[in-house]
Amino acid sequence: MRFLILFLFFSNLTSFSQTITPFLTPYEKGNKNQTATYQEAIEFYTSLSQKYETVKLMEMGLTDSGEPLQLLIFNPEKDFDLKKNQNKAMLLINNNIHPGEPDGVDATMMLIRDLAIGKISVPKNTIIAVIPFYNIGGTLNRNSFSRANQNGPESYGFRGNDRNFDLNRDFIKSDTKNARSFAEIFHLVNPDVFIDNHVSNGADYQYVLTYIQTQHQKLGTDLGNYLKDQMTPKIRTQLLKKKIESIPYVTVYGATPEKGFTQMMDLPRYSTGYASLFHTIGYMPETHMLKKYEDRVKVTYEFMLETIAHTDANYLKIKELRNKNQFEFKAGNQYTLQWKIDSTKVEQIDFLGFESGYKKSEISGKDRLFYDQKKPFKKQIPYYHYYKPQKQVEIPSAYIIPKSWWNVIDLLKLNKVEMVQLDKDTLIEVEKYKIADYKTSTSAYEGHYQHSNTTVNKMIEKIVFKKGDYYIPTQQFAVKYLMETLEPEAPDSFFNWNFFDAILQQKEGYSTYVFEDLAVEILAKITTLKEKFEKKKAEDKAFSDNGSAQLDWIYKNSDYYESSHLTYPVYRVMN
Template sequence: MIRFLTFFLCLFAVTTSAQTIRYERSQGKETATYDEIIAFYQQLDRQYDEAKLIEVGPTDAGKPLHLFLLDPDRRFTPTAGKVTLLINNGIHPGEPEGIDASMLWVRDMLSRKTLPRNVLLAIVPVYNIGGCLNRGVSRVNQNGPLAYGFRGNARNYDLNRDFIKTDTEDARTWQTMFQTYKPHVLIDNHTSNGADYQHIMTYFTTLKDKLHPAVAGYMAQTLQPELDKALTAKGFEPVPYVNNFTDTPESGFPAFNDSPRYSSGYAALFNCIGFVVELHMWKDYPSRVKGTLVFMDEALRIVGRDAATLIRNKQRADEAVSTQTEFALTYKLDRTKRDLIKFNGYEARYKPSDVSGLKRLYYDRTAPFTKQIPYQNSYVPDVLVRKPNAYVIPQGWTAIIDRLKRNGAPLQPLPADSLMTVQAYYIEDLKTAQRPFEGHYVHSNVAIRKESVQIQFYKGDYLVATDQPTNRYVVETLEPQGIDSFFAWNFFDSILGQKEHFSAYIFEDTAAELLKNDPALRKKLEERRAADKTFASDAEAQLEFVYRHSPYYETTHNRYPVYRIE
């Protein structure tokens, strides 16, 4: 009897511990540690048949990425007629509202049996495990909690810049998860930076101009307006993410251009609606947690109600992308269009700094205001490209091939050696960042020329078809002018380095013989000298000109090694 009572008391203690979290025990002053987060979800897995905690794969921290699945049908896999909502928490663990809000939210839904039957709810308890373990007070501009995780992962990468380049084990595992569950809607929970204002709730969505009209129309005309109305009714009147870091917000600001390096931009490549929720950093932590919980709860309600519409819209978009012929690689803000939105702010004032004695900005919370301010939410394609019938990638580019496979691109190995006529890009010009960004010297403003060439390919090289739903991912990563293409992220930098050259004192005689035997080349040289006085006075430049127009110049220099079959 004593042994049974001891066992019961131990069980009761475990159960009770799982029912309350650090956030509650500290009256909203603290956020859960990594071990507490995982133990909490493990307990719910044991306690409820409708809940399942799985290990998706490895991370740079040496611990597995977990995914918590809620399904009243207990299947825990994508099924026909069921919409998938993916919640991502702790990509920046110093912004932990989503971590605590999700724990409170799922505990309540499970205990009250309120899971919608037509939604598979998938929650990442904490994505950036290395950052979560690196607990401290690094976000000086944030009002609580007392301690929290760090922005960088175990290798100091910002995971919300890694959705295309996937330098981290974390991102590779996350992509595998995303492609397995193929969500219709993604919510990525964050805390804002920047100006001060009255709003607790800000967020941005995937740019409407990037999505297929069926998906974008529902998002902009139904989902967002209803969500905004519900949030306002519950005390969290939202405003678009305040994308303004150079001026005060009342001057207006544009919608955030979420390129594919970000979670919502990556999701858009697969016709998934993305929400990035940004609770205001200087509001008290309990208000931020509650706001995050309300956002998720209202989004789940609407998604569950409109499950059939979401499923149908994504199917239509996937089918359309399979046959789409033209794709945007970059977008620019359409400055001719703007809306006026209600903004609840604080007057921006200036006073002498106690540090420097010079003028400093501050926001006067004793002087709130409500104004209509300009908001620009229209983007237009800047660089467009027509897709080829297929791409060809030599098998040696394994980093690219691995990424394509992980994201569902259909790769067909060549069954035999083949001499093929293809369209090849040559890199004519580019700009390269002077300092590394997330481990890369990123390329931009890439200028290309295209030539028809014969290339010898070999058995095991890959054809990539462009008649399938992953076309946007394939085109935007493989076209070198894409803002987040694999070329932009330095995966092909080896082609930019010349491997052979000449010794001038030897090549002088060879070049003279080339010009003697090739009148057309001599004419090109003379025309260039006549047009460019600097060139005409530079013997080395003229020798280089002849070399580059000779059969000795390597054909692979600056030739982009992903080829187009048109």
């Protein structure tokens, strides 16, 4: 009888503990300095989805590793047709874009588990979608050394994917299968709020949690102000009630933060910058690399939880602002392509840091920076998070792209851009660009020798476009995506990412000894050209002293010069 009583007692105890926290994660089972492997996490989510009808795990498109991206959806109403549920808020979480920064992996496993078992409040108006591992190849490339500055976990993945791309530089150019499959997921989910979990690099300070949020001016006026003035402050207040201090991501490297820092301008190459092109509020939690892994996972969990809670309570407002935001960018309005910090607008913020100084390096004997964690401080420092336009362009009513540029057309289709093909050859008056100048990087960056400082000359011309060429109106949800990719002066334009490099090379030329005689005939025949030529020689001594330059000038101003050279093959319809 005594044995039976003990047996029942321990059976009930086991049953009780499972009721509290079934489906313990590898992180919880271990010493909380370990992150789940790819296989462990997928098995965990598979088991969870088999047990709870509110969770569904599905395979999506392929990655460079050959493995498919997984998409996990939590919906308390057990309906996983996302197109039917667009009346609800959609929140998308992305993990392990940099697999050496796996805090989000373990935090999200616990979060979805706690939602499924009802351990935490379940959102009524929000569906949560999760990409458990975005960089699968990097996740499988597990090691313990590639994050030299980071305090745990014991082992983790590698930053580059299977082709050594940094995926958080690939959202616009989409060189990887990962990015193309992500775009399919993103437009399927159509998230109102997006979270991409990371770990920081840079200065030392007291905070475990920092965050990058979409730059509010770049996002759009009303939606951006809502993010800056309401959503983020309320999330931070709720975190503070849990004794979690937070601050914007500290953009200081190789120096100390006391003199202040700026908000990161998240270009479209980055995940939150890409998301903002489709009017999505983006957050990139950046836990501090030197803090304990357990503490980092905890604050990542709480940040996601409070973001979900705020989204759920304000889902109608957020969806209304998103839908409204696209209409701010109308044809004829100015669109800012390039921004710069507005140093006249500065906010003094409280900062929890550590005293810093310099001491002799044991390696070089030279001065080296150090932070004294035994000397914490709290002081006000300047924070710059306002930008001002540096380069603007008028939004056209439409773009036209010849069907021959299929590489660009394919990316527009992937990103759900609305466009029609001309049903016959058509004469259309357009504004066209000639590339006037650009600089090209001398070192490789993410598979490209990227252009920058691009400038263009504009001209109006009537052009016969062919049947099948693409007419793309700007008055659509993807208007910002069109402006950022198709305007060559935008930092992350398709031009600057080398999509149009073929136009930068002349395909024909001339032999000087032949063209010398032809040039004489051209000047004799076209008097206006001769007048311009003589004027340029008179005003430009370097030109008048350079016979080759003179011959080339005549060639490039004659009918013999190919019109396609430096002509940007994306045309703007202005009325």
